[in-house]
Amino acid sequence: MTRGLITTPIPFRSIVRVTQPEVGPVSLFEVKQHLGIMPEVADDDDFLMGLIASARIVVEERLYQTTMATQWRAKAFRWSSCSCRGIELPYPPVLWDDGEHAIQVRWTDADGNWQVADPANVMVDYEEIPGRLHIRESIYDACCESTATVTWWAGYRRPQDVPAPIRTAIKRIVGACYSARGDTPEGILRRDPAVDSLLASCSISGRY
Numbered sequence: 409m410t411r412g413l414i415t416t417p418i419p420f421r422s423i424v425r426v427t428q429p430e431v432g433p434v435s436l437f438e439v440k441q442h443l444g445i446m447p448e449v450a451d452d453d454d455f456l457m458g459l460i461a462s463a464r465i466v467v468e469e470r471l472y473q474t475t476m477a478t479q480w481r482a483k484a485f486r487w488s489s490c491s492c493r494g495i496e497l498p499y500p501p502v503l504w505d506d507g508e509h510a511i512q513v514r515w516t517d518a519d520g521n522w523q524v525a526d527p528a529n530v531m532v533d534y535e536e537i538p539g540r541l542h543i544r545e546s547i548y549d550a551c552c553e554s555t556a557t558v559t560w561w562a563g564y565r566r567p568q569d570v571p572a573p574i575r576t577a578i579k580r581i582v583g584a585c586y587s588a589r590g591d592t593p594e595g596i597l598r599r600d601p602a603v604d605s606l607l608a609s610c611s612i613s614g615r616y
Contacts, residue, residue, distance in 0.1 A: 419495060420482040420558075429476030429563065432460050433570040434578050442579045443586060456586065463581040467574060470607055474499045474563035475570050475578075477509065484515075484556040494533065494540035495558075500612070502532055502539030503561040513543055515556035532560075537612050573606040580606075 439456055440447055464475055474480075480499055503509040511532060513525040529545040541558065564570050580603050 419484055420498070421484070423480060423482045423498060426479040426481050426559065428461075429464075429478050431476060431567060432464055433475040433564075433567050434460060434575050434582075435567065436460070438575075439579060439582050443583055452586075456582065459582045459585050460578065463578045463585070466581060467578055467607065468499065471574070471611060472499060472613055473610075474501070475574060476567065477503060477561055477563045477565055479509075479559065479561050481557055481559045484558070494542040496538045497532070497541050497558070497560055497562070498538060499562050500538040501562060501564070502534060503563060503565070504534060505532075509561035511541070511558070511560040513541075513556065513558050571610045573609045577603045577606040 436453060436456055437447060439460060440449075445452075468474055478499075480497075482498070502511075505511060510527070511530055513530055515523055517523050525543055525545050529543060531542040531544070533540040533542070541560075567575070580600060584600060
């Protein structure tokens with residue numbers, strides 16, 4: 409198993425999920441089909457939905473990628489003044505700004521007042537993975553005391569857009585957790601090399 413970092417260091421000292429996706433990368437119906445459970449048997453539906461959510465997060469942390477549309481917020485550790493170099497946004501793929509998935513950059517100025525970057529000066533290279541954020545605006549930087557934050561959306565809009573190996577890996581994790589109740593996803597992953605192979609095929613950073 410290979411564990412690495414994303415392609416370049418990121419200038420963030422904290423990264424948090426602001427929202428959870430409204431739909432999962434695999435549905436309850438798909439998981440039941442994978443497990444051979446009839447759709448009308450609903451005894452373990454809540455349990456299975458919890459396993460799907462847990463498996464999704466495990467996979468996202470393994471790959472350092474986002475599956476379904478999720479809003480993230482990161483606090484800057486150091487802000488580069490070079491707009492050409494830009495800053496990598498972790499947990500790709502970055503969602504295109506369609507009016508509902510806007511990227512926001514804000515910071516406190518020298519007087520302690522919050523400032524928000526003009527959207528016209530906020531640009532993202534969506535073709536690069538991870539996406540690279542460029543700010544053509546001067547941002548007050550107090551080094552380690554910086555309070556600049558970036559809020560962005562990442563992931564896929566539709567479950568069918570999530571790469572098939574990732575969807576299969578999630579179903580295998582859910583199936584194993586369902587069969588071996590009480591075990592942990594990490595323990596199950598150690599006993600299922602197929603999951604590692606599936607995730608490795610989708611790694612963009614050498615991390616899986």
